[in-house]
Amino acid sequence: xxxxSCEAWDAELRPHLTPLFVYAAAFLVAAAHxxxxxxxxxxxxxxxxQTADQVAMAILGVVLAGGIxxxxxxxxxxxxxxxxxxxxxxxxxxxxxxxxxxxxPVGARWARIDLPDDEYVPVMAIQAVDKDRAVDAMDTxxxxxxxxRPDLPAQ
Numbered sequence: 001x002x003x004x005s006c007e008a009w010d011a012e013l014r015p016h017l018t019p020l021f022v023y024a025a026a027f028l029v030a031a032a033h034x035x036x037x038x039x040x041x042x043x044x045x046x047x048x049x050q051t052a053d054q055v056a057m058a059i060l061g062v063v064l065a066g067g068i069x070x071x072x073x074x075x076x077x078x079x080x081x082x083x084x085x086x087x088x089x090x091x092x093x094x095x096x097x098x099x100x101x102x103x104x105p106v107g108a109r110w111a112r113i114d115l116p117d118d119e120y121v122p123v124m125a126i127q128a129v130d131k132d133r134a135v136d137a138m139d140t141x142x143x144x145x146x147x148x149r150p151d152l153p154a155q
Contacts, residue, residue, distance in 0.1 A: 026065035033061020074124035
């Protein structure tokens with residue numbers, strides 16, 4: 001089941017500050033590689049650069065920028081179907097029957113969904129760097145956890 005296949009999500013959470021830094025970093029990396037690629041033939045360094053080298057440098061910058069942009073993807077969707085987590089690569093929908101708790105351990109960079117047998121799924125959508133927004137996001141998650149899993153003890 002894809003995250004979009006559920007028509008109604010009660011909440012959709014994303015990080016706030018990280019995407020801003022990610023977009024800026026991706027732009028700088030791509031721009032630097034394109035400029036360096038353009039300037040490769042400008043001076044004499046003893047190495048002969050071809051047009052293909054210039055194009056490869058620019059393409060490398062775009063590929064690296066694309067990899068950096070993966071850090072802007074994290075999303076947590078919460079609804080009747082469960083919790084849908086999208087981190088850097090792929091997504092996973094966790095049904096409510098598998099959720100033991102949603103926690104934010106002391107010193108952790110992001111929250112996590114606790115599963116049975118001491119397993120967990122990191123939730124990069126709720127990050128410590130967001131401070132008060134992360135607290136509000138955890139409050140939202142915990143209120144929806146209480147709604148869909150009233151059998152779990154309140155934390």
